[in-house]
Amino acid sequence: MSFLKAKKSMYKLHQESKLSVTSSTLSHFSSSSGVDPERVKAIALLQGYRSAQGKPKKRNDEFTYEDVNAVLSERLENPQDVSVGLINVLLGFEHDLNYSVRAKEGIGGRFGRKEGQRNNIVQRATENRNCSLGIWTLLIHKADQTTLIEAFDIAVRNNMVAKADICLQIATSRELWLNPLEALVSAVELASQTNAESEYLRLIIVLLKWPNEDVKFKISNATKIAAGAGHSRILQVLSEHSASSQLSSRNHSLQSFPDLQVSQALGGVPQRLYDYGLLEATSRGVPEACREFSDLFRSSESQIPRSSCGALLGEILQQCSGNVEWLPSQTLEVIGHLLSNSSYSPEIDAAFCRTMGYNESARSDGFRDAAELLAHSALQTTFNIVLDNVSLGPNFSDADLWRLNCLIEWGASGESVHLALCQGLYARMHGRGPKSDSFIRTLVGAELDVNHEEGEAFRAAADCGNIEILGQLLAAGPTPETKAFAFAVAILAQHDESLLLALIDLFMSGKSEPLVGKESPPKGYFPPLFMCLQLYPKSRRLVESLIKAGCPVDATIEYNPSEDYLQSTESITPLIFALCAAAGQAGRDQQISSDVIDVLISKGDVNFQTSKSKVTPLILAAKHGRKDVVAKLLKKRAKTSATDIMERSALFYASRNGDLPSVEALLQVGSPADDGSLHEAARELHDDVVKVLIKKGHRINSRSTNEAHGDRTALHEMLQNCNGNAGIPKIKETILALTKGKLDDEDFFLALSNSAPIPLVRALLSISMDEQLRKGELLLESKAGAFIFYYSPMMYIRQSLASSPVEVQNRLLAEIGGLGGQDQFYAQQGMRQPPGYTGAPQPIHQAEENRRAQREMEINTLPRSLQQKRRKEYEKEDKQYAIAQGAALEELQRQAEQKRWSMMADAQLARQRQANLDVLREQQLSMNLKIQQGDAVTRRKYYIASITERRHMSFLRGVDTFSEKERRIAGW
Structure with a gap:
């Protein structure tokens, strides 16, 4: 939607108009000492920005567009924390707010140049309701035509009356082309689309102040739209404006003399002169003017025409807003007479807001009279604006209670009432008292849609554990979805067990159907049984109550139940969850009790097996040492043959x-x-x-x-x-x-490969192997190809065939040697002995000696000429045998090394399994926190802050629907 008008200039404001913005608002601030602290702060921010960008410092008057606009953008991210003075100083530096200037390299990067790039500082400030009107006014006066058009577009789309009006004033002063009547049609369309007639009424009235030559056609279009939407108030405003326009056109002969236009209702007195006379009376002071008006009202012959009542009413209220005494009785009498004879006047809503803002309104009859009088003519949306601004915290006062009762009685409704009730319920948690109870009952007594925002107020009552209010809201007809949502919130609230049981009974009261069906839980929540198991791991009564309420005992969630399958989650039931290692332990050092699990066993599927890790309740119970649970599962005939993904039962x-x-x-x-x-x-x-x-x-x-x-x-x-x-x-x-004490040699040598072998050696020797060791009979037969070798424990270690850690082998040798161990290493009898063989039995040793002696005898029997040849043949044969024998020994070494690596791999797997356990626990604890949605206190604080912010933003949206003049009357 754009309101740029192509050719014709819009209507210009007269210079004496009270709505025009004076240039004095743009002047620099200065302190009496001559040093402006805001300027000092601005320069520090600009220098800080340049420093952060790695740029050199500048003189205080030489900052670039980029510097100033960057600091402005950053400050305006949170405009509520920025002063008007600081923005005024920043805008005082010579730069264009509408553009950011950046360096751009030329061809080859040699001749650099600069180019402008449009920014959206003003546009973002226009959208930001937290940006004060004072700061925004400073910014909009620096806007060029394109920015002004976009800001006006934003203001109309977001129903920002004061901002739209100021944009039109600036456009008029610059003779720019904006089209307020195009915006008028758009405003009527927005009111129709959102069914928010009252909210857009003040914007429409402001836009109608700015006529142009298209007025008849545009108002005709707007009237059709309003009629189609059934918006009677908008139709009345458009109709009155059309009538006024027609009167002006009928008196075309007097257009050059507007002060002489005559109203027949005034007996020939020109309308404008009549209004001028009335308004002139107020300039002498409200009390005196009200006395004159009272006399005028009492005269049966005198009448103030309906068209003049609205203008006079607005002027009186504006004059009163600057007085110490807001609305004295005589003034109130005059206002009452004017209200009875005038059409809708936006100043009434502003005056109502001001009246309801005084603490004296709860104690003074005059204030109460004023509030009641103004309320009859105020828009319903105005009651919501006032309600959004009522404090509902611990400082809730009698005045606040009176306001609340009145606002509900007069018609406050919808989102504002819901948010007030939610905040009131949480405030009551921190300070129980008659006032808090009274205002909550007042809010509940309003016309509440209990299903609004998925039952937000209903959920708040459940979260606060307020049984009385929850009972009243239950009677208001919540949908099954609303009840299920609130039910989940009640469990997550971490109430005392007795209170939660009472809440469950309340949810179930008078209902034959299950509270919770088999449908999915509310988005972002888990099935109630899982939440209960996590937060109340010892409460059998709660689990029984939830199952009775209809919570499916075989509901599933995605979870990691086993360290043997961590690639992804899988579906588990409450019973599987209850038996997981970390269940119930997110922030608690306790597991789910056997009593609770007993209920799940009695109601659930005891043979449920997960799809990936293949665990069952029985496997998990045995794995985590839940012997009592194992017994109960077996009584329910749980399958014992099931194995998990690792084939473990x-x-x-x-x-x-x-x-x-x-x-x-x-x-x-x-x-x-x-x-x-x-x-x-x-x-x-x-x-x-x-x-x-x-x-x-x-x-x-x-x-x-x-x-x-x-x-x-x-x-x-x-x-x-x-x-x-x-x-x-x-x-x-x-x-x-x-073994019953029957051990063989291989058993001893296996112990030598243990990571802590010495205690095992001592145990084995003490059982039956000590005598074998001393006698040299404790030998390991090792076969490699055609060779067979024998090793004693000592030589087995020395030859690096043992897989025990190297750092313990010397101690192990000392231990075995001290107990009678010997160095023994030799080949099988009948085979040649390897180099370095030792400790061989006498027959083997003698056989080796005999073999060598026989060879020498054979050589010596040969002729001398053949002895050398024969000796070389034997040497060649010995060499070939030694090579084969060496290869066999190397094979044994290789096998030992493989075993060592295998054991290292096993040790690594063991460490990995432990790491997987740690990962699993972290995953389970993380999921458990998701199930319980973190800490209830922290979550509640966040939600309270969210409600407070939503009420504040709702109030700001309401304030934005008032013009500058109306804001002054309201005291904002």
Whole structure:
């Protein structure tokens, strides 16, 4: 929408018009000392901007367009914190507010030049309702024609009466082309589109003050639009204006002498002279004028025509706004007579706002009379403007209560009432008292749409835990969606358990249908059961109440239940959620109680299995050590054969945790055997669980197919990967449970690869292997191709075949040597011994000596000429054998290195699993905070601040619908 008129100049204001803006408002401020603090501040801001941009400082009068406009833009982001003086100083620097100037490189970057680029400083200030009219007026006077047109367009679209009027004044003074009647049609259209007749009425009246030659055609169009919308007040204003225009056209012969236009109703007295006489009377003072008008009203022969009453009314109210005494009784009497004879006058709304703003209005009969008199002629939207400005905080007074009651009685409604009720409810939480209760009951008594803004007031009552108000609002017919929203808010409010139970009962009272159906929860919220489990992890009664209220026990949310699958979330039920490690622990050091879980077990699906991590309630209960829950799930016939994504069963996890009661319970109902459970119990040194598993059929020598066990037996898993520092007694008991003391040599050598091998060595030797060690009978047979070698523990370590950490191997050698260990390394009997073989049994040693002796004897029996040849053949044979034997030894070294790397990889996987657990916990805690939507107190503070800001912005929107003159009357 644009109001640029192509050819004809608009109507010009007379110089004596009271609405014109004087140039004095644009003058510089100066202090008595000659130093202007605002100028000092402005220069500091400009120098600071240049410094931040890496530019050199400028003299105080040499700042660029870019400097000044950048600082203006930044300051005007929060105009409520900026003084008129500072803006005035910034505008005093010689620059064009409408453009930003920037450097632009020429060809090849050699000859730089500058170009102007339009900015939108004035436009943004026009849109910003927090920008005071004083600051905006300074800015708009610096606007060029394009900016002025855009600002006028913004003002009309946003129903900013004073700003639109000032734009027209400036355009007239500059003889620019604006078209107020085009704006008039647009204003009528906006009123029709938004069904907001009262809100646009004052704008329409102001625009009608600015006629041009298109007036008849434009008003005709506006009249059709208003008639179609059924806007009677706008039609009346347009009709009166048309009648006035027709009267002027009929007296065309007197157009050159407007003061001589005659109204028949005045008995031949020119209308303008009559009005001038009335207005002249007010210039002598309101009291004296009111006495004259009272005498005039009492004279049956004298009448003030209806067309003059509005002008006189406005002038009296404007004069009164500058007096110490606002509306004395005689003045009020005159105003009452004028009101009864005049059409709508915008000054009445302004006067009403001023009257209702006085604290004395609650105590003085005169103020009450004035308020009631003005209220009969004020627009309904004006009541909302006043209501938006009533304080509803802890300082709520008797005057505020009186205002509130009156405003509701006179017709305040809609958004303003809703926001006032919401703020009042929260204010009551912090200060209970008769006044707060009274004003809340007053607001609830208004014509409230309980479903407005998705039941915002209803939600506020639920959040505040106000059972009385909530009950009244429930009777007002909330929709199921509104109730579900408020119900969710009540749970998140973190009330005491007893209060929340009472609220749930209230929601359910008198209703046979479920409170919460199977439909999705309100946007941004989670199903009630999840919220309750998170915020009330110990309350069985609440969970039972929610299920009774219709909350589906098998509702699902997206969540991460297992560290074994972190790529994405998956659907879980309340029962799965309750058994997750971090459930109920967002800011709390407590898990969901077994009593609560018992309710979910009795009502929910105990065999629900997630789609990705494949966990079930039984698996999670066993995994997290909830033995009582495991027992309850088994009673409900939960499947014991289910395995998760890692092929681990509930028995697997219970065995790992050493949870003997759960292991026994799972075995009792027939959990599958040989699933790696024995390996887990053995590695974690749970000897009692090991015994029970073996007794129930888990085979000692079974090799686990679980990837983490590396095809090892339970004993080998324990020897290689247990915590050697857990204590020798635990180690011994576990070994005995697995072997009954029957150990072989390989078992000892596996212990040498443990990360903490010394305690294991001591345990093994104390059981049965100490004598073998002393006798040199504790040997490991290692086969590599066609070669077989034997190693004692000492040489196994020295040859770097053990996978234990290098830093403990010297201590390990000392430990074994101190217990009688020997250096033994040799090849199988009948094979040539490797270089450096040692500690071989006498027969092997003797056989090696005999082999060498026999070779020498054979060589010596040959003729001397053949001895050298034969010796070289043997040397070649020895070399080939040594190469093959060396390769075999290197293969053993390579295998040991692979094992070492494999164990390092296993250790890394273990660390990664722990890291995954940490990640999972963070993910779960983060999701838990989303479920409970953060802290209730913080969330409530944010919402209260939001309501306060919305009320303030609503008030500013109302203020913007008044002209400058009306604002002065209202005292704004």
